[in-house]
Amino acid sequence: MADLARELNVSMTTVSRALSDHFSIGPAMKQKVLKLAKKYNYQPNRMASALRKGKSKLLGIVVPYIEGRFFPSVVHGIEKAASKAGYNVIICQSNEDVAQERRSLDSLLSAQVAGVLVSLSRTTLDYRHFDKLRARGVPLVYFDRVVEGESVNAVVLDDREGGYLSTRHLLDQGCRRIAHLAGPQHLNIYKNRRQGYFDALREAGLPPDEELIVYTDMQQQQGAEAMRQLLAQPSPPDAVFGSGDYCAFGAMQEAKRQGLRVPDDLAIAGFSNESFTLVTEPAITTIDQRCEEMGQAAVRLLLEIIEAQGTLFTPRQVVLRPELLVRPSSQRRVEVAEAVPVLNGRMY
Amino acid sequence: MADLARELNVSMTTVSRALSDHFSIGPAMKQKVLKLAKKYNYQPNRMASALRKGKSKLLGIVVPYIEGRFFPSVVHGIEKAASKAGYNVIICQSNEDVAQERRSLDSLLSAQVAGVLVSLSRTTLDYRHFDKLRARGVPLVYFDRVVEGESVNAVVLDDREGGYLSTRHLLDQGCRRIAHLAGPQHLNIYKNRRQGYFDALREAGLPPDEELIVYTDMQQQQGAEAMRQLLAQPSPPDAVFGSGDYCAFGAMQEAKRQGLRVPDDLAIAGFSNESFTLVTEPAITTIDQRCEEMGQAAVRLLLEIIEAQGTLFTPRQVVLRPELLVRPSSQRRVEVAEAVPVLNGRMY
DNA sequence: TTGCTTCGCACAATCGATTGTGTAAAGTAA
């Protein structure tokens, strides 16, 4: 910037203000500065700017990990929306570990991020480390795995609705003994999926049966294990709603291994729309989580808060509607033309 | 920092030097400063530090996208290694578009990153925009999709070896007319996979047959289309080596649709170890790309260059060995016990 | 005690951009 100022025989003040379109700079001068800046391909030092202004153009993300289908897609959406708004994103993985989550937050704070997007680690039971953000005036938006309540900003999928839609669909297929593979209940998402399951059953006049609910850590093996358990019961289920695709798949494998036909003897539905659900045989009915929209919605909300800095901002919770994807693993009633499944993931 | 200095009745100089363990500060004072810093939970402003020192603790990543299996896993490895070394990573997506790749670089430069990791966009044919990095003294390491040559730092999978291993394996299974679904040849990875295919054929004394090579954009549909084309030939192939899992899967679907048995009538091998390859029927033989190792290796190399700043650093190319994963889609000879496939992806 | 080295710390400039305040010059109204 000093070079530009020298060459134009003006002060750095003028250059700075010309570049930021300040009213006190004449249009002629603005043009000259802009042209020269382009000529020299001038790029402002954002650190210096951030230091002086106290606000950077950086957003922080803290996710449990960047693998599988869900988080990468959300991050994809976040980065897309953020870069469109002129922000860069710093990404941190908590690896499902509170301590690392805490460290990530510290790291983001010292990097002077303008705001933070968080999806809680599985081991986070105490939320005090997030207070530091508030104390420093750094806006926070949770997504997917959130702290529940009216006082936080959050973007979530309506997991209850997802659980409801899946269970309702299984009921519609004529299933009456629907088992549920539940996930860790301290995470809002799994709790809500289970709630949706309950709601659909109640609506159908079926009493919930604790025998039909198995708590798992969502892994494929545990799904298989749960299935063994369920099939050993005197009156085994005629359908399974898994809180995740991996455990649903494990359950399906075990059922097939034991000679059951899917969906005729046992209908199966999962959750998350993992890409592999499309290529299993049969393809697994699942719930799409609107990953990319979730990322974009989270960024929109965060930027809104950032722009409202100073003003009081009433915390808001954005709820996205899940989409039920009906596939052969649960389709008992309607005989559909066998569609060739097309993976819409990225090829490589 | 000013607060600490005031409370201890020393200068900020002393505080700063005590915290960075400078020799000119006495051990007693160091202890006092450290203790007070801990008490007040002091966190240095990394922007200010970076501004003064001219070097930040930020690394930039530019990838085509963050979806599918490959890039998220690499990014996962990068973030893991970087955070262990005290760095944060800023992530940018080029969306397979040169213009956006260019913008991403500018953005990272103005964020004053200490180094950049790049995987080229599919549309990048001209590499001049990377010169700006060199001009500004910002180290650059390419990974996977690289600019070829001895003069750049790069971490790649030995794609040629991968292609060789796959083709060799198919030959070992008794296949003699092995088709190849090739990818865009201006990307090193696809060119090399094809080269490995050629090498294996030559080694086996088989002349390459242009009729058996179909150029695709790696999508599932194009794989199916290619298969139709190949099966319509007078002497159709008895095996297919796809440059990617998606197109290999497309090919397999089409073959099955036309009544061929896999692997008996047609053996199939893909590339990338996409998670879905484990659950197709039959599961698809593929090549694991060592995604996470690639990310970690790239960070190691980049940090080495950063630390060697000033010193002359001879560009280095790191080559990772691919791993052939033999699965039923290509296993003609040996009858193996049917293993239950276990997805080791992240559940959700 | 003198002279010299070493230790421990402070002063002040610096990184690059921003911004409140001050001030000429130009323009306007009376």
Place this chain on the structure above:
DNA sequence: TTACTTTACACAATCGATTGTGCGAAGCAA
């Protein structure tokens, strides 16, 4: 022409941490 407003820009302080230089005090040998 005088008085006043507006325009266009410069000065200098500032954000928070770092660092070359300088200086007093303590330690040591002679």
